[in-house]
Amino acid sequence: ARHSITLSTSKMAGADGDDSLYPIAVLIDELRNEDVQLRLNSIKKLSTIALALGVERTRTELLPFLTDTIYDEDEVLLALAEQLGNFTMLVGGPEYVHCLLPPLESLATVEETVVRDKAVESLRKISQEHSPVDLEVHFEPLVKRLASGDWFTSRTSACGLFSVCYPRVSSTVKAEIRQHFRTLCSDDTPMVRRAAASKLGEFAKVLELDYVKSDIISLFTALASDEQDSVRLLAVEACVSIATLLPQEDLETLVMPTLRQAAEDKSWRVRYMVADKFSELQKAVGPEITKNDLVPAFQNLLKDCEAEVRAAAANKVKEFCENLPEDSREQIIMTHILPCVKELVSDTNQHVKSALASVIMGLSTILGKDNTVEHLLPLFLAQLKDECPEVRLNIISNLDCVNEVIGIRQLSQSLLPAIVELAEDAKWRVRLAIIEYMPLLAGQLGVEFFDEKLNTLCMAWLIDHVYAIREAATCNLMKLVEKFGAEWAQNTIVPKVLGMANDPNYLHRMTTLFCINALSEACGQDITTKQMLPVVLKMSNDQVANVRFNVAKSLQKIGPVLDSNALQSEVKPVLEKLATDTDMDVKYFAQEAISGKLVFPPPAAETSLYVRFYRSGKPDDHAVFLSSSTVLSLIAFVVHADVLL
């Protein structure tokens, strides 16, 4: 950073010479500045450099330089790989787009996956800008080079490029490409086989159907029975794409044996993948195979010995049931799926139970009122009593689905104890989670039920010993008022909130102020002026300074809601008194409230100062620098510098 600042200063002092090249010169030099941030900045403005150099010099000088700049930090290489994907016009248009291949080729061999992937993405992008001839003369040889490279990094990158050039080359080249892909599918290193397996579906899509049947299926079968489970599990993903491509009559012979094998694989990770992709698989193979094959497979996954697999399958229960063919949906669910679901409700693993709890309510819309009451309701009730809070929370957070079908009243008897228990859970994060569902619950249960059963809970949270809970409780009150209206607030919660102003604990007194801050707007001018304001003003005499300066803050906050009369006659004198308080902080906030705005509103110039210095990679140093007024004079100069760069 120092380097460019010095130069910028000299520039300011300088004469009127032609300086149009200067900013570009700085950018070029900073391409290899020691500071990563500066290099990164230059790379991100590579198009500016290229524009200044012109297409000819970009091709002959800049690109060769960039081709060898692969020693840099990942973030710089990543930015470079991304930039080059948009460089076609800067090297002279599609006619010259192949000039971008060498730098991207070297980026496609680095060890960092994100950089390689970005290079491949850019290569895929510019492949579209190659003419069919250029594609065969320049692009396809690059793919071949990568595919037969010594290091597996280049071979993995090649896997992502086959599908973009295949549709646009001659049939001889097509045959070569298929051969290369075949070779990579049986590569020695698992890294390459994984890359090939993950691109198998994509490659299948661009292949002629005959080749899909002859080539892809055999590769798919081989990868799906690879010795490494990390390869096999990727074949499951390919299975979805391949099944979509094939006509229904071929699925049974070409895809299903492999899929059945995957669903029963020895490795739980493969079975997990099947469970995770189940909805996609279901759509890809169609209703008949679903009925005959996938239903039993799904049952097995729901009963799998590994909890991770059961949890993944449990997550899919609703989606799977939804997508079942309509004619037999209810029957399949009732006879095949529901028994498994019932077992999962009392699973030994809490992740499984909570995965199920997050979707199980969705079944009620599919099964309708009677079935829900008869079969699902007992499960919901059991889950509401589950020992694991997450399970109960997941049920409560999805109440809306049941509400639509059977009305929430059916559940409310069990709901209440569950809510109360969560509200008093020893873990504050659990309490926090249930508070967040309160406005939703209130909406569904209605105001009467709420007043009767839940209001006390909401008030109790205001005096929780954890600040985060008290804070969430204030926010909750605001949302309740928004839902139930100001009148309800005036009758039920405002008196209780204001009552806490006399609490011996100053933290509770402060909670009153926080509540007032949150509620004033929702309650409106009348309640705020008549009921809340007197309490706030009275608290300005509190013996604890923290309360007093929060009074100042509150007054500032509720000011806009009050009428101007009260502001002048009541608020102003109190603030003026607080502004002479013995406590420094009280004074500060009172003055701030009087002036009605931030002491140091950030001017635009400072923003750019910050941005400018952030690039030096040490934002903290300069954050301090920023707030110091002695450097204000520097701002003009820095802004200037920033325009330059």
Place this chain on the structure above:
Amino acid sequence: MAGVSGGNDFQWCFSQVKGAIDEDVAEDFGGYVASLELVVGSDRVPDVTVLRPSDIISTVEFNYSGELLATGDKGGRVVIFQHEQESKNRPQLRGEYNVYSTFQSHEPEFDYLKSLEIEEKINKIRWLPQQNSAHFLLSTNDKTIKLWKISERDKRAEGYNLKDEEGRLRDPFRISSLRVPVLMPMDLMVEASPRRIFANAHTYHINSISVNSDHETYLSADDLRINLWHLEITDRSFNIVDIKPANMEELTEVITAAECHPHQCNVFVYSSSKGTIRLCDMRAAALCDRHSKFFEEPEDPSSRSFFSEIISSISDVKFSHSGRYMMTRDYLSVKVWDLNMENRPVETYQVHEYLRSKLCSLYENDCIFDKFECCWNGSDSAIMTGSYNNFFRMFDRNTRRDITLEASRESSKPRATLKPRKVSTGGKRKKDEISVDSLDFNKKILHTAWHPKENVIAVAATNNLYIFQDKIN
């Protein structure tokens, strides 16, 4: 006597010694020992700068091709040696290993939450399979694992716009044309850069790291837990084994070593302080608390003693390159197990059985807790492990012959053949034999490595690294 190797008779000869060599000390054996004791026995910094504790080598590891050899030391440094091409002048010498790169891998740290000092000592180094022209290795101390990249650079950019060749600033207003930097050849520079830091996952001391054959994961083991990491993800790892009892007073055993199978990505083993080895299959379940195989040799009741449990603790476990066998090292022996036979090892080799009568004094000076490592040769036909007095042992699995060699400065003359050593166990000491009582227990060889393809071995003797190679008769 014939060397230990698959069939071919050869002798081991000295090739190189690395590390601080003080000529005087090399001559004067006694002086060397004295300085060593000085360091081990007291906090005083010795006047003779022969041996600093930070120089003590704590791990040795060849990479997959054998072209590079890495050592880690107590001072947190990693030194990488590269195999030089054979020289034309001295054709009888195979290429030597010369320093390729040296870097500080770990620094001493302090855990403020637990008030614990974290030593910088490198416990283990493991190379990753080569993926591009750069080399990668994992190094670990007690708590933190780091992934290092070692790469070469031989080009340098030249030409600035804002300054001239001498580095003088140019007048920024007189820039009439832009210069794009050009890359020019320069002297080869080897850079080591930290790529990933895997921290905060181990409560206890990390004793092993092992790269999985899937090339994307590795495991790390501490006294009670084994974690599985993805090489590209540093902010989370999966705990796959946890033997910590709910109540620490019920603790009866700890994990001493762990290793991934060389070919089957789902299989790993871990050894325990009770002398048992568990083999786990990661396919079976996400948590591997339940093993799928349990290797244990029934104890011989006749040899049972107060020290039985201590000396049966396994200090190292290594799969053979073929993946069919594994080898374990306990205090007195090396055992080779067939993965298909759990109830006893297929081969047992005594390393220094003569110490059995000395266990009491070895217990008193803590030597009984020394963690000797062991290694296979490239073809799995021979194994090597260390002992005391700078002795190391080799066993030929086919002929069942064994040999004791010494890493010493006395024989450190180029191409000097290593003479087999013998420790006298009986009452009468023959010529050339050394008596058990005169063994130096401060000179121990804990770490050794065998070139994956050739008969080249690296032996760490305190602060020196000896490299020996075969001399074909």
